[in-house]
Structure formats: structure tokens, C-alpha cells
Amino acid sequence: MPLSDVRPTPTSRQSPTLRQIETEQDAVRRMHARVDADTEHLRTQLARALQGRSADTTVLHDREARVRLLSRRLRALDAAGHALCFGRIDTTDGRVLHVGRLGLQADPEDAAGDTPLLVDWRADAARPFYAATPVHPLGLRRRRHLALDGRTVTGVTDELLDGSEPGPDDVVGDGPLLAALTARRTGRMREVVATLQAEQDEIVRSAHRGVLVVEGGPGTGKTVVALHRAAYVLAAFDGVADQGVLVLGPNSRFLDYISQVLPSLGENDVVLSTPAAVVRGALPPGTVAVSPDEEDGARPAADAALSRVAGRAALADLLADAVRARQAPDDALAGGFVVRVGGDEVRLAPDVVAGVRTRAQDAGLPHHGGRAVFLEEMAEEIVDATVADARATLERIDAESAALIGGDLDAVVAGDLRRLGLDGTPGADAADELDPDALRAELLEGPALDRAVDALWPRLDPGQVVAAALAAAAAPGALPRTTEDERALLARAASGPWTDAHLPLLDEAAELLDGPPARSYGHVVVDEAQELTPMQWRAVLRRCPSRSLTIVGDLAQAGPSAEHDRWADALGPDLWRRAQVRALTVSYRTTAEILAVARPILARVAPAQAPSVAVRRGDEPRRATALRDDLRAAVVREVGAAADLVPGGLVGVLAADDAVAGFASALTSDLGADPGTDADGVDGSGGRVRVVPVSQARGLEFDAVVVADPAGIVAARSCGERDLYVALTRATTALTVVDVD
Numbered sequence: 254m255p256l257s258d259v260r261p262t263p264t265s266r267q268s269p270t271l272r273q274i275e276t277e278q279d280a281v282r283r284m285h286a287r288v289d290a291d292t293e294h295l296r297t298q299l300a301r302a303l304q305g306r307s308a309d310t311t312v313l314h315d316r317e318a319r320v321r322l323l324s325r326r327l328r329a330l331d332a333a334g335h336a337l338c339f340g341r342i343d344t345t346d347g348r349v350l351h352v353g354r355l356g357l358q359a360d361p362e363d364a365a366g367d368t369p370l371l372v373d374w375r376a377d378a379a380r381p382f383y384a385a386t387p388v389h390p391l392g393l394r395r396r397r398h399l400a401l402d403g404r405t406v407t408g409v410t411d412e413l414l415d416g417s418e419p420g421p422d423d424v425v426g427d428g429p430l431l432a433a434l435t436a437r438r439t440g441r442m443r444e445v446v447a448t449l450q451a452e453q454d455e456i457v458r459s460a461h462r463g464v465l466v467v468e469g470g471p472g473t474g475k476t477v478v479a480l481h482r483a484a485y486v487l488a489a490f491d492g493v494a495d496q497g498v499l500v501l502g503p504n505s506r507f508l509d510y511i512s513q514v515l516p517s518l519g520e521n522d523v524v525l526s527t528p529a530a531v532v533r534g535a536l537p538p539g540t541v542a543v544s545p546d547e548e549d550g551a552r553p554a555a556d557a558a559l560s561r562v563a564g565r566a567a568l569a570d571l572l573a574d575a576v577r578a579r580q581a582p583d584d585a586l587a588g589g590f591v592v593r594v595g596g597d598e599v600r601l602a603p604d605v606v607a608g609v610r611t612r613a614q615d616a617g618l619p620h621h622g623g624r625a626v627f628l629e630e631m632a633e634e635i636v637d638a639t640v641a642d643a644r645a646t647l648e649r650i651d652a653e654s655a656a657l658i659g660g661d662l663d664a665v666v667a668g669d670l671r672r673l674g675l676d677g678t679p680g681a682d683a684a685d686e687l688d689p690d691a692l693r694a695e696l697l698e699g700p701a702l703d704r705a706v707d708a709l710w711p712r713l714d715p716g717q718v719v720a721a722a723l724a725a726a727a728a729p730g731a732l733p734r735t736t737e738d739e740r741a742l743l744a745r746a747a748s749g750p751w752t753d754a755h756l757p758l759l760d761e762a763a764e765l766l767d768g769p770p771a772r773s774y775g776h777v778v779v780d781e782a783q784e785l786t787p788m789q790w791r792a793v794l795r796r797c798p799s800r801s802l803t804i805v806g807d808l809a810q811a812g813p814s815a816e817h818d819r820w821a822d823a824l825g826p827d828l829w830r831r832a833q834v835r836a837l838t839v840s841y842r843t844t845a846e847i848l849a850v851a852r853p854i855l856a857r858v859a860p861a862q863a864p865s866v867a868v869r870r871g872d873e874p875r876r877a878t879a880l881r882d883d884l885r886a887a888v889v890r891e892v893g894a895a896a897d898l899v900p901g902g903l904v905g906v907l908a909a910d911d912a913v914a915g916f917a918s919a920l921t922s923d924l925g926a927d928p929g930t931d932a933d934g935v936d937g938s939g940g941r942v943r944v945v946p947v948s949q950a951r952g953l954e955f956d957a958v959v960v961a962d963p964a965g966i967v968a969a970r971s972c973g974e975r976d977l978y979v980a981l982t983r984a985t986t987a988l989t990v991v992d993v994d
């Protein structure tokens with residue numbers, strides 16, 4: 254019986270299901286009463302905390318922390334408004350725990366003593382709800398799922414885990430997983446906290462604070478796991494809530510798809526972004542000219558190729574070299590260093606300046622910090638040289654006058670003064686008159702030294718460094734395994750304009766010049782992680798000083814910028830040595846029949862990867878053929894047929910990037926609505942159609958998918974076969990492939 258069909262009515266008290274629903278309704282009513290009371294109480298406390306005034310920074314700091322804590326709890330209470338409680342576990346010794354979106358303490362008046370009203374799904378006590386199986390029941394007799402509509406309990410289903418026979422209070426039926434998996438897609442991912450599976454839950458609540466890498470085939474729940482882990486980490490790891498969590502996805506279409514999951518788990522403070530947008534936001538505005546539309550549009554092939562070749566870790570060395578080459582290089586020192594101090598020229602020998610350079614570089618600061626050290630040390634050398642110079646001049650004058658007058662000039666002057674009845678101490682000489690502190694201040698504050706230093710250790714902007722590094726990378730032999738075309742690409746890219754492909758380089762250059770970015774996070778989640786190049790990983794790590802990351806991806810789905818087929822290579826040594834790897838093996842999205850269509854392609858793109866096991870069976874995928882001239886009409890027809898298979902559902906049309914516009918306009922004229930490449934179109938049966946370029950389909954899903962011209966998809970990009978693998982694995986229910994005859 255579908256859960257939604259079960260509604261409690263006062264007249265059907267005999268039904269065991271309804272009796273259980275009423276029992277649970279009582280429990281849920283008590284929970285909501287507590288939520289309402291807590292909300293009221295917290296609001297009062299928050300208002301009071303916000304009013305408090307103080308000049309004491311410690312008090313202010315404490316108050317800020319308190320306001321943050323109260324606001325966080327209030328938001329969690331607010332988000333729990335729907336489906337506050339979704340589960341219950343009964344132990345074999347008769348203890349009962351309800352599991353939900355947040356924890357609620359025991360009722361003080363409750364006879365049940367210290368049993369909480371509700372246990373937060375992230376708490377250790379909730380673990381058996383997810384982990385218990387009939388083989389390992391973990392002390393449970395029964396796991397119960399509750400279905401709620403707002404505050405109303407609409408159904409219960411039980412699983413008996415200890416092998417006992419169902420009693421009068423057990424409502425054994427289909428678990429809610431199947432209902433969740435076959436529910437119509439809305440175009441936005443839902444949270445699955447009620448049905449998280451044991452292998453997923455184990456990853457979500459892993460205590461490993463370092464780098465957790467989760468690999469698995471399409472639809473195995475990698476995104477689900479990554480997002481629920483973000484919520485878990487926020488609650489379970491100290492300090493993370495204060496430092497923030499960043500979730501990275503490949504493009505804004507994907508971010509929109511996952512945007513509701515964390516808010517519906519009560520987490521509103523997580524930053525969702527793309528690797529490109531995060532970097533772009535840290536650079537001065539206008540450094541990279543990209544409109545939001547371009548970000549979502551298909552990326553030019555040249556840009557992807559540049560991302561790949563300029564994404565290699567070796568570029569980091571070339572950027573560092575480019576900066577170092579602008580720090581008083583030997584060839585700029587050949588003539589020494591000359592600066593005017595007052596009316597005089599001061600000259601420093603090349604080896605003196607080289608010594609200053611070494612001291613400045615050894616300070617281990619970014620380029621501009623190093624420049625400040627260089628400038629100060631140069632000022633010091635100039636002061637020393639000036640004092641030494643003045644002394645030498647005086648000594649020379651003394652020696653010359655001694656030769657002239659046949660004695661020590663000072664002694665002669667002292668004798669003359671004494672004869673005049675004056676003090677016999679000679680006046681301070683010129684070297685003593687020279688005030689080193691004043692000279693140093695003049696050098697450091699005036700423009701002359703700064704200008705002279707510019708010729709040796711110039712101020713730089715990231716673009717200058719990137720241009721130099723790319724030009725160096727384009728030289729034969731600079732980068733291993735580069736083709737002539739790639740070198741030409743690097744040479745062209747060196748003169749700008751800057752595009753998304755340059756962003757990781759600009760970010761690295763910005764760090765070399767001025768240090769790490771201002772904003773960093775306590776934990777970073779990277780979804781579709783197979784897309785990132787080594788240089789992009791460096792940009793991610795720059796924002797995650799704690800090195801606490803959850804990384805999920807599937808190398809078989811890698812796009813055009815990826816070069817590696819092992820995580821160890823793709824992630825690089827810094828990440829890999831901290832990584833724990835977990836695998837997900839069950840495909841929840843799609844049916845065994847659909848996976849079978851994709852399997853031969855998987856065997857080609859990732860021969861070492863074991864195919865996932867589908868949790869469901871379904872209809873055989875459809876295969877249609879059309880002449881090239883009829884392709885659009887055939888796709889329109891197949892979209893109609895697919896929509897009929899998933900009434901009210903979401904149909905995705907996936908095609909090579911340059912073919913998308915044609916299918917969108919054919920569907921527009923047929924459906925009388927604009928499916929665009931982004932917006933929804935409405936078909937006759939009330940469903941929706943989305944036309945999506947295959948380069949943007951990673952991570953998405955639809956009830957039905959029409960893959961248009963698979964050969965065209967394969968031919969369109971260097972990663973064409975992997976694109977096709979992605980396209981074939983997007984459907985929950987119905988797949989149609991339209992080949993060109």
C-alpha cells in the first residue's frame with residue numbers, strides 16, 4: 254500500500270496501521286510542541302543577546318559567538334518544520350528512539366526518563382537506524398520509517414531485523430527507498446536523510462578529518478553522500494561551523510540542481526560555487542572577462558585544451574620561476590646598484606646586492622612581502638655604505654692635510670683652540686654628523702630608492718607572471734609530453750585575454766605575489782572531482798588550510814581537461830598522501846537495463862572499473878534510427894513517447910553541445926513552449942523537457958532521457974566517449990537513443 258494512501262480517520266481504529274499511525278502522531282505532536290516552545294525561547298534569548306552592549310572586545314566576541322549559535326539552532330528548528338521525524342528504532346530489550354532532523358531533549362515531566370524526544374540523525378545514537386541489517390541487527394528488533402506531511406503522520410513501514418515474526422504492532426511493507434527512487438524528478442535533488450543506505454551512511458559519518466575520496470559509478474549516490482557529509486561535518490567536527498564549508502560543483506546548472514539539499518537539512522550557511530567562480534571572486538574585478546551566460550554555455554574546445562595543458566602541476570614551478578626571475582636576477586646586477594642620496598651617488602657592488610636578494614628570498618615571503626624586505630635591507634646597505642664612504646673621505650682629507658702641514662690636523666686644531674682659551678675637543682667630523690637613522694628614514698619614505706628598486710625587484714600583477722610562465726611553457730622541452738599544437742596554444746594564451754582556463758594560473762600567481770586568499774574554509778566538498786586539473790586542486794587547497802576535504806567523483810566520466818585515470822595521479826601527492834578512499838557500488842539512479850546499455854562504453858573508457866549493480870529493474874531502453882535530415886523530427890517524436898512513459902516527469906534531451914540549439918528550437922515549435930537550453934518547456938502531458946548540452950550533463954538526472962545522435966556526441970569532443978557514457982546514465986526510468994542512419 255503506498256504510504257500516501259494511508260490517512261488516519263477516527264472511524265478505522267481497528268486497523269493496525271492506523272493504530273500505529275496514531276501512536277506516532279502522538280509522539281510527533283509532542284516533538285512539535287517542544288520545537289514551538291524552544292523556538293519561542295530561543296527568539297527571546299536571541300533578542301536579548303542582540304541588545305547587549307559592551308565596549309569590551311572579549312564580551313563582544315562571546316556575544317557574537319552566542320548569537321551565531323542561537324541563530325544556527327533557530328534555523329535548524331525552522332528547517333525541521335517539515336518531516337521533523339522520519340524514523341524510529343526499537344531495540345530487542347524494548348527501548349525506543351525516534352530519529353529526525355535535529356535532537357530534542359527528554360521531556361522533564363516524561364515518565365520515560367532521559368530518553369530524548371528525538372535524536373539528531375547525525376548523532377551516534379542514530380547510527381543503528383542506518384547501519385543495522387538482518388545480518389548485523391546491532392541490537393535492533395525493528396526499524397520503522399515514518400512518512401509525514403507537514404506535522405501529520407501519513408504512514409509507517411517497518412523492517413524486522415532480528416528474525417522475529419511480525420506482531421500486531423508491526424506494519425511490514427515496502428521500504429521507502431523504492432518510493433524515493435521511483436518518485437518523479439523535479440529538476441532539483443532532494444535530501445535522502447530518511448533512506449541513506451548503510452554503505453553511504455558509513456562514509457557520511459566517517460571520523461576521518463583529512464581527505465576522504467569517494468569513487469563510484471553513475472548514480473551510486475556520490476553527490477548524496479557528499480552533501481550529507483557536509484551537514485554531518487558541520488555538526489560533528491569542532492570549528493568547522495565557524496570556518497564554513499565550501500561545496501564545489503562543475504557549473505551553475507549543477508549547483509542549481511543540488512541547491513536545495515543542504516537548506517532542507519537545516520544548513521543554510523554552506524557556500525556553493527564552481528572552482529572557476531571561487532577563483533574569479535578572489536581576483537580584482539574584471540581580471541577575467543566572463544559573463545554568467547558564458548559560464549553556463551559550452552566552453553570552446555580550445556579553452557578545454559588549454560585548461561588541460563596549462564593545468565599540469567609543472568606550471569606551478571614555471572610560475573614560481575617567473576616570479577623568482579624578477580627578484581634581482583644576476584644579469585640585472587652586473588653593473589651594481591646606483592642610487593642618489595642627497596646630492597651624492599651611492600653605489601653597491603653586485604655581490605652586496607646579491608647578498609641582499611638572498612636574505613630577502615630566505616625570508617620566505619610572497620613576492621611583495623619579499624620586496625619590502627629587499628627594500629629595507631638595501632636601505633641598510635646604503636646607510637652603511639654612505640657612512641663608510643664619509644669616513645673614508647674624512648680619513649683621506651686627514652691624511653692629505655697631515656702631509657701638507659706636517660702633523661695631525663686634529664691635534665693642530667686642538668692646540669689652536671687651547672691657545673684661544675677654548676675647549677680643546679675638536680668638532681664632530683662629517684661621518685659623525687651623518688645621522689644613519691635619518692638617512693634610513695629618508696630612504697624608506699622617499700620615492701628614490703623605491704623607484705631604483707623597481708628596476709630590480711618590481712611590483713607585479715598576476716597577469717604578468719602568468720604571461721611569462723605560459724611563454725616559458727611554450728618553449729620546446731619545457732613541459733614533458735606536449736605536442737606542437739599544445740605549445741602553440743600555450744604561446745597564444747600567453748598574450749591573453751584571460752579566460753577561465755587561465756584562472757588556476759592567475760590564482761597561483763596571486764598567491765606567489767601576495768600570499769593566500771583572504772577567504773578560506775574549514776571543510777571543502779568537491780563534487781564531480783574528476784574534472785579538476787592539478788592546478789585547480791592547488792587553488793582548492795589554498796582555500797582549505799585544514800586539508801579537510803570530501804572529494805567525490807568518477808574518473809570514467811571525466812571531461813576534456815582531465816588527464817589521469819588514477820586518483821593518485823589526478824589528485825597529486827599532497828592530497829593523495831592524506832587520502833582515505835571509499836567506493837560506492839550500488840546504482841540507485843537507474844535500472845539494470847539502462848546500465849547494461851552503458852556497460853560496453855564503460856569497458857572502453859575505464860576497463861579496470863567494475864560496473865555498478867543496479868538496485869532496480871525496469872523497461873528495456875528504446876533505440877530509434879533517423880536519417881540526418883529527419884533527426885530533429887525523430888527526436889521530437891521520441892521526446893513525446895518518452896514523456897508518455899513518465900507522466901508528469903522530467904525529460905532530458907542530451908546532445909552534442911553544438912547540436913543543442915537545433916533540438917531546442919525543434920522542440921519549441923512542437924511543444925509550443927520554450928525549452929531553451931536552460932529553462933523548462935511544458936509538453937502536452939504536463940511534464941517538462943530540458944535540452945542540455947552533454948558537456949553540462951554531469952551529475953544531473955531526469956525521469957526519461959533521449960540521447961540524440963550518440964555518434965555525434967562521441968565525435969564532438971576529445972572526451973566524446975566519456976560524454977556518451979554520462980548521457981546514457983542520466984535516466985531514472987526510461988532511456989531512448991536516437992541514432993543517425
Ligand SMILES: Nc1ncnc2c1ncn2[C@@H]1O[C@H](COP(=O)(O)OP(=O)(O)OP(=O)(O)O)[C@@H](O)[C@H]1O
Nearest residue numbers: 445448449450471472473474475476477841842952
Ligand atoms: N539512499 C538513497 N535514498 C534515496 N535516494 C537515493 C539514495 N542514494 C542515492 N539516491 C538517489 O539516486 C540518484 C543518484 O544519486 P547521486 O546523484 O548522488 O549519484 P552520483 O553517484 O553522484 O551520480 P553521478 O556520478 O551521475 O553524478 C539521486 O536521485 C539520489 O537522490
